[in-house]
Amino acid sequence: MGLFLLIEDFDLKLFIQSILSKIYLLLKNSYTFLLGSFNGGLKLIKLSNLLGFIILFFSFILVFRRWKNRIPSNSISSKECIKCESLSNRVKTSFKSKVLEFIFKLKIRKYQCGKCNFSYLSVKKKQSKS
Numbered sequence: 001m002g003l004f005l006l007i008e009d010f011d012l013k014l015f016i017q018s019i020l021s022k023i024y025l026l027l028k029n030s031y032t033f034l035l036g037s038f039n040g041g042l043k044l045i046k047l048s049n050l051l052g053f054i055i056l057f058f059s060f061i062l063v064f065r066r067w068k069n070r071i072p073s074n075s076i077s078s079k080e081c082i083k084c085e086s087l088s089n090r091v092k093t094s095f096k097s098k099v100l101e102f103i104f105k106l107k108i109r110k111y112q113c114g115k116c117n118f119s120y121l122s123v124k125k126k127q128s129k130s
């Protein structure tokens with residue numbers, strides 16, 4: 001190396017320049033590579049999150065469908081209080097049960113007993129036309 005430097009002194013600057021530019025390119029490349037893989041990793045994480053979310057959503061729906069299938073179409077004789085079996089009044093259902101009604105095609109009615117003030121939900125499957 002020393003000999004090389006002595007003999008070809010003129011090329012030294014070029015040599016250093018080329019080495020520097022090569023190092024610079026290498027750093028730049030590795031930087032963009034790292035950045036790219038970092039971004040790719042982020043995208044991968046987002047994708048897996050999305051996939052996980054989708055899987056979770058579908059399993060949620062499946063679980064609810066199973067749960068729905070377990071409900072007999074006339075599960076509760078709705079107008080009698082579960083506790084004291086006296087007549088109860090229909091009251092307004094909550095927004096949440098309305099959403100559930102819509103998503104799972106159920107009939108959710110809320111009743112409140114006039115005698116013991118006990119309130120309960122009556123859940124029925126919507127009658128399908130088939």
Ligand SMILES: [Zn+2]
Nearest residue numbers: 081084113116
């Ligand atoms: Zn009651």
